[in-house]
Every structure is written in structure tokens, then in C-alpha cells.
Amino acid sequence: MALDYRKCAEEIFSHLGGKENIISAAHCATRLRLVIADNSKLDIKALEDVEGVKGLFDSNGQLQLIIGTGTVNKVYDEFLAVTGLTAASKADVKAAAASRMPLWKKILKTPGDVFVPILPAIVASGLMMGLVEAIPKFVDGFENTGWFGFLDLVANTAFALLPVLVAISAARVFGGNIFLGAVIGLMMVHPALMNAWTVTPTNQPPVWDMGFFTISQVGYQGHVIPVILAVLLMSTIEKWLHKHVPEMIDLFVTPLCTVLITAFATFTIIGPVFSIFENWVLAGAKWLITVGYGIGAAIMGAIYPLTVVMGLHHMYNVIEAGMISATGVNSWMPIASAANFAQFGACLAVAIKVHNQKTKSVALPSSLSASLGITEPAIFGINFRFMKPFVAGMIGGAVGSLFASWMHGTNMAGETVSFGATTYGVTGIPGIPAVNNVPMYLVELLIASGIAFLITWVIWKEDAPAKKEAPAPVEELPAEPMPSVIRCAAGEILQPCKGQVIDREQIPDETFAAGILGEGIGVVPEDGIVIAPFDGTVTSVFDTRHAVTLEKDGMEVLIHIGVNTVNMQGEGFTAFVEEGAEVKAGQRLLGFDREAIKNAGYNDTVVMLLTNSDDLEGVECGLK
Amino acid sequence: MKTFEYTITDPVGIHARPAGLLVKEIKSHAGSAVTITKGEKSVNALKLMALMQMGIKQGETITVSVEGGDEAATAAAIEAFLKANL
Numbered sequence: 001m002a003l004d005y006r007k008c009a010e011e012i013f014s015h016l017g018g019k020e021n022i023i024s025a026a027h028c029a030t031r032l033r034l035v036i037a038d039n040s041k042l043d044i045k046a047l048e049d050v051e052g053v054k055g056l057f058d059s060n061g062q063l064q065l066i067i068g069t070g071t072v073n074k075v076y077d078e079f080l081a082v083t084g085l086t087a088a089s090k091a092d093v094k095a096a097a098a099s100r101m102p103l104w105k106k107i108l109k110t111p112g113d114v115f116v117p118i119l120p121a122i123v124a125s126g127l128m129m130g131l132v133e134a135i136p137k138f139v140d141g142f143e144n145t146g147w148f149g150f151l152d153l154v155a156n157t158a159f160a161l162l163p164v165l166v167a168i169s170a171a172r173v174f175g176g177n178i179f180l181g182a183v184i185g186l187m188m189v190h191p192a193l194m195n196a197w198t199v200t201p202t203n204q205p206p207v208w209d210m211g212f213f214t215i216s217q218v219g220y221q222g223h224v225i226p227v228i229l230a231v232l233l234m235s236t237i238e239k240w241l242h243k244h245v246p247e248m249i250d251l252f253v254t255p256l257c258t259v260l261i262t263a264f265a266t267f268t269i270i271g272p273v274f275s276i277f278e279n280w281v282l283a284g285a286k287w288l289i290t291v292g293y294g295i296g297a298a299i300m301g302a303i304y305p306l307t308v309v310m311g312l313h314h315m316y317n318v319i320e321a322g323m324i325s326a327t328g329v330n331s332w333m334p335i336a337s338a339a340n341f342a343q344f345g346a347c348l349a350v351a352i353k354v355h356n357q358k359t360k361s362v363a364l365p366s367s368l369s370a371s372l373g374i375t376e377p378a379i380f381g382i383n384f385r386f387m388k389p390f391v392a393g394m395i396g397g398a399v400g401s402l403f404a405s406w407m408h409g410t411n412m413a414g415e416t417v418s419f420g421a422t423t424y425g426v427t428g429i430p431g432i433p434a435v436n437n438v439p440m441y442l443v444e445l446l447i448a449s450g451i452a453f454l455i456t457w458v459i460w461k462e463d464a465p466a467k468k469e470a471p472a473p474v475e476e477l478p479a480e481p482m483p484s485v486i487r488c489a490a491g492e493i494l495q496p497c498k499g500q501v502i503d504r505e506q507i508p509d510e511t512f513a514a515g516i517l518g519e520g521i522g523v524v525p526e527d528g529i530v531i532a533p534f535d536g537t538v539t540s541v542f543d544t545r546h547a548v549t550l551e552k553d554g555m556e557v558l559i560h561i562g563v564n565t566v567n568m569q570g571e572g573f574t575a576f577v578e579e580g581a582e583v584k585a586g587q588r589l590l591g592f593d594r595e596a597i598k599n600a601g602y603n604d605t606v607v608m609l610l611t612n613s614d615d616l617e618g619v620e621c622g623l624k
Numbered sequence: 625m626k627t628f629e630y631t632i633t634d635p636v637g638i639h640a641r642p643a644g645l646l647v648k649e650i651k652s653h654a655g656s657a658v659t660i661t662k663g664e665k666s667v668n669a670l671k672l673m674a675l676m677q678m679g680i681k682q683g684e685t686i687t688v689s690v691e692g693g694d695e696a697a698t699a700a701a702i703e704a705f706l707k708a709n710l
Binding site: 048054055056057058509511512516517518539540542543544547549551556558560566567611612 | 636639640641643644645647648662663664665671672673676677679680681683684
């Protein structure tokens with residue numbers, strides 16, 4: 001009978017001690033992997049009895065429910081639906097379980113975590129917006145047609161109301177209620193507030209007089225960081241209240257107080273602080289581009305994408321509009337274009353180089369969108385997540401901007417500029433009809449994107465593929481094949497690690513030495529890599545990654561790193577393979593940090609035993 | 625058939641060495657077939673690899689079933705071994 005996935009997920013959830021007790025969920029080929037806050041709240045017995053759960057165990061801070069291939073993903077989907085949790089990759093679960101990441105890394109990671117789930121929305125919109133906004137530059141009068149108006153609405157919805165998407169996603173990431181998160185996001189772009197894009201020095205938002213302080217009636221269109229901060233605060237308040245408010249009144253007190261406190265904090269602290277910061281950046285940018293010899297322009301070209309990350313780029317309209325009214329030429333635009341187009345180049349390099357299909361499918365449309373001047377998908381979806389492409393883009397942007405500023409000579413304050421655009425708000429390819437020197441502009445874009453592309457191509461490497469994808473064995477085979485150390489009627493077993501081979505009796509552990517677990521040998525390791533001793537199947541990888549078992553033609557082999565190293569709980573050990581993997585002789589199985597084993601006070605002898613040697617004939621150990 | 629339950633108290637569970645010792649202990653009682661069950665999974669306790677693959681951890685309860693031979697003596701010996709080592 002087919003398993004009722006929904007029922008299975010609901011039953012599992014009912015025994016987990018409530019949503020608050022689940023930190024994150026992921027699944028691998030066979031198991032549902034959950035990070036649980038408090039194991040004592042679990043009903044293990046009941047969990048084992050849930051139909052569809054074939055077994056469970058708790059290891060490395062993860063509760064693993066064995067559900068089975070082809071089924072686990074369906075149960076997982078239902079589980080997410082039932083719990084309202086956000087999908088976490090296995091890596092995320094590990095991260096949550098480990099939580100050992102330094103703070104600055106966590107902070108840098110957060111915008112990425114928030115953005116990844118909403119990428120489909122902003123990639124689609126970014127691309128559409130770039131195209132729609134590009135058409136009028138090439139087709140005269142298109143912007144006055146009904147088509148343009150409608151397409152523009154469809155295209156820019158996700159961006160115009162971006163804080164809502166960001167808030168919902170952030171609420172999931174921070175463990176808040178996503179509907180309350182949505183309220184905060186909606187509030188920040190409420191139609192009653194003045195649109196942040198329309199604010200200029202002469203068009204300031206009105207304020208609400210609250211007696212002893214005021215609240216500026218301005219929205220957060222185009223903002224990311226203040227929204228994430230607001231939702232982080234909201235989630236923290238919500239979780240605290242859930243814990244401390246009596247259950248009877250929790251349902252109305254908690255959401256009410258959460259929204260009210262968050263709203264006040266957002267509009268009186270986060271918003272104003274950010275707005276001061278914005279004004280500094282704006283003043284800084286204005287000053288920076290007056291620095292001569294292109295230096296200021298180059299710096300601006302480099303830091304421009306950072307201001308996009310902060311959501312500050314909407315203020316640059318003020319600079320651009322100011323330039324046009326003063327001189328008729330917008331020399332800011334070539335800088336923004338170089339910066340944006342460099343992000344396109346970096347993202348394109350990732351799109352071409354990456355092997356992971358999922359990344360590729362995001363990188364390609366994102367880079368196209370960036371070439372049309374909408375860089376958010378490329379920056380948040382790809383470049384900023386991997387960081388190196390982002391930096392490559394900054395360098396490309398700097399060089400492109402430097403080139404652009406040289407094209408009109410030194411730009412000391414007040415001097416007339418000669419290279420720029422006659423309008424504002426466009427960059428990249430749609431900027432072509434707007435500039436006063438098209439060949440120069442094309443060269444600039446080529447320089448910016450080319451440099452970013454090349455640097456990314458050279459310095460960015462894709463993270464090692466997930467463990468279950470068998471690493472390419474070719475590269476990992478040692479130059480010389482390992483010698484055979486155990487032989488029997490069923491076949492040969494090769495030395496599993498570089499180093500001196502010792503007899504079983506010399507292994508510094510009584511149990512191994514006495515042969516209780518089978519015949520075998522020890523290796524005093526020279527490096528920290530255990531390789532497969534034959535072409536066979538990995539039958540298990542210990543959760544503590546210090547031992548692995550393999551099977552081939554009836555030979556059952558245990559490779560165990562060190563003595564008593566089980567106590568290190570996996571610290572210092574890496575697994576390159578997963579249970580069930582087919583491996584080739586010489587392929588890497590486990591990695592270990594010899595220093596770490598030594599520091600933990602253990603012996604690092606690698607033990608390889610033929611555990612069923614009693615059942616096999618003609619077993620012979622040691623080098624020939 | 626004789627059956628008893630045991631909850632593992634060793635902090636690292638049934639890992640390589642105790643598993644090996646357990647297999648050895650069971651082997652010394654020839655004639656008895658011993659099955660260890662955790663949840664829905666059962667293994668022949670003479671199969672070291674299968675035993676280790678169950679990944680039995682601290683706090684988990686296993687059911688030991690002895691069939692054939694001197695069931696009472698074998699079960700008592702295994703229980704004593706578990707208490708002493710795991």
C-alpha cells in the first residue's frame with residue numbers, strides 16, 4: 001500500500017514537541033534529518049511507530065528518521081507544508097547543528113539565506129523589468145503605449161514590493177511567523193507612506209508628530225537590510241513572548257505586541273539610523289566622484305555593488321538628476337554601468353563555469369538581467385553568495401569606472417564633463433541609446449565585464465560537490481597503486497592509507513590486536529587520507545566519520561582510524577563517501593586530521609580488518 | 625525462545641570494539657541463534673558488520689532474542705556482557 005505522505009508527516013510532526021522544537025529540516029537519500037532544540041520533548045517511541053518510519057537515531061545533534069529512497073522526499077515536502085518550515089539543504093542542517101560559524105560569516109550568510117528562496121520571483125521580474133525598460137530606448141514612443149504600462153506593472157511588482165518578499169523569507173529564516181513577517185514587510189511599503197524612490201531634497205516626506213518625537217512617512221521601497229533587521233527583531237520578540245506569555249492569552253497578546261513593538265522600532269530606530277547612514281553614503285558618493293584622476297570614480301565603481309546590497313542605490317537618482325540639471329551630462333551613469341555590468345560579467349563566468357545545474361539555472365537568467373541593469377538577482381542569487389565573483393565584479397567595476405573617467409580627462413570639481421548619459425535611471429545595455437559616446441560606452445562595458453569575468457573565471461571555484469556524488473576517482477588515484485596487505489580466496493585487499501604497515505598484533509589496542517573483530521593489519525599513517533582498498537561498495541560510514549565498512553565479493557572490511565577516536569565525535573574527520581557508494585580502489589573514503597587526533601590524546605593508527613575472516617578461506621595478512 | 629530488552633548506557637553506543645566483543649561473546653555460546661532488534665530492524669548478532677550498521681546509540685533500547693542451545697544461559701551471559709560493557 002502506498003504510504004500516505006501527508007499522514008506520515010503529520011504524525012512525525014505531532015511527536016516532535018511543537019514547531020518551536022524543530023530548528024531545521026532536510027533530507028538525504030533515505031533519511032529525514034531534523035535538528036531538534038530539545039530532545040527531551042521528543043516522543044521517540046511514538047516516532048518509531050509512525051507508519052513509514054523504518055528506524056531512527058540521533059547523531060551529531062541531528063535526529064535522523066529512516067524513511068526510504070523515493071519516499072523521503074515526498075514525506076519531506078509534506079513535512080515542510082505541515083510545519084511551515086523553510087526548505088533547508090543538508091548543508092544548512094549541518095550548519096544549524098554545528099553553529100560553530102564565526103559571527104561575521106553568519107551575518108554575511110544571512111542575506112543569501114533570505115534571498116535564495118525568493119530567487120524565482122526576483123529572477124523572473126528582474127529579467128522582465130530589464131527587457132521592458134529596454135524596449136522604449138530602441139522603439140520610440142513605446143513607453144506611451146498601453147502595452148508598456150501593463151508589462152511594466154507585471155515586471156516591477158516583485159521589485160516595487162520587494163520588502164514584502166524579503167520579510168516573509170526572513171521570517172522563515174529567523175523562525176518567526178511568516179504572516180507577521182508579511183505584515184511588517186507590507187507596512188514598510190504601505191501606500192500611505194511616501195515611496196522612497198520619489199524622495200528628493202525638494203520632495204521630502206511628511207512626518208507624524210508624536211509629541212516628543214516624529215516619524216517620517218517614508219516607505220522602504222528597494223530596501224533589503226532594514227527589512228531583514230526589522231524581521232529579525234520581530235522574530236526575536238515573537239519567540240520571547242511565546243515563551244513568557246501565558247498560553248491562554250498568547251494568541252492575541254503575542255502577535256499584537258510583536259507587530260506593535262516591531263513597527264515602532266522599525267520606524268523610529270532602524271529607519272532613521274538607516275536614513276542617516278544613507279545620507280552619509282550619498283554625501284560620500286557626491287564627494288568621491290569629485291576626487292581627481294579617476295581615483296574617486298574607480299572607488300565608487302568598486303563600492304557601488306556594496307551599496308546595492310545595502311539597498312542604498314535608489315538614492316543615486318538624486319545625484320544623477322542633479323548632474324543633468326547642472327551640466328546636462330550625467331557622468332554618474334558610466335560608473336553605475338561599469339559596476340553593474342561587471343556584476344553581469346562575474347555572474348556570467350559563474351553561469352558558464354558551474355557544474356551544479358541548479359546554480360547554473362539561476363546564474364544564467366540572473367546575468368542576463370544584470371546586463372539589462374537589474375543586478376539584484378545576480379548579486380544576491382549568485383555573486384554575493386559565493387563572494388569571490390562579487391569581489392571580481394567590484395574590481396571590474398572599478399577599472400571600468402576609471403576608464404570612463406579618463407575619457408573626459410580629470411574631473412576636478414566644477415569642470416565640465418564630456419562623457420556620460422543624457423538621462424538617468426538606466427545602466428547596462430538599455431543605457432546604450434542614453435550615452436553621448438556609444439563606442440566609448442561599449443568599450444567601457446567590455447572592460448568592466450571582461451575583467452570581472454576573467455577574475456571570476458580564475459579565482460572562483462565551485463564548492464566540492466555534495467558527498468553523495470562520487471568524486472572523480474581518476475584524480476584521486478595515487479600515482480602508484482597500493483600494495484596488497486590482506487589476501488584470501490575471495491580476493492585481495494590493498495593498503496588503505498599511506499604509511500608503514502604493521503601486524504595486527506602490534507596495533508595499540510587490545511581488541512583489535514587480539515583479532516576479536518577479525519584478521520587484519522594496521523598502518524601508521526603518513527597522511528590523513530583513507531582510500532578504498534578495492535573496487536567495492538561502502539556499506540556504512542560511521543556518523544562520527546572515523547570508520548567505514550566496505551564489502552566486495554563476500555569480503556567485509558572495517559577501516560577504523562585511530563584508537564578510541566569514537567570519542568572525538570567526528571571532530572577532525574571528513575567523509576568523502578556516503579553509505580551505498582560504489583567506490584574504486586584508491587578513491588578517497590575518509591579524511592582525518594592527524595594533529596587533531598594527537599591533540600585529543602589518541603593514537604592515529606589506521607586499522608583495517610577483514611571482519612568475517614573466520615568465514616573466509618586462505619586469509620593471509622601483511623605485505624608480501 | 626528467550627527475549628530481553630536492554631537500554632544502552634555507553635555514551636558512544638555500540639561502536640566497533642564493543643560490537644566485536646559482543647560478537648565474540650555470542651560466538652562462545654555455540655548452538656544459540658541470537659537476534660538483536662532495534663525498532664523495526666533485526667540483525668543476526670553474529671554479523672559484526674550488520675550490528676555496527678545499526679548504529680545503536682546511547683539511550684536506545686534493543687531487544688535481544690536467543691533461540692536454540694541453552695537459551696537461559698546464553699541470554700544471561702549476553703545480558704551480563706551488555707551491563708558490563710554497554
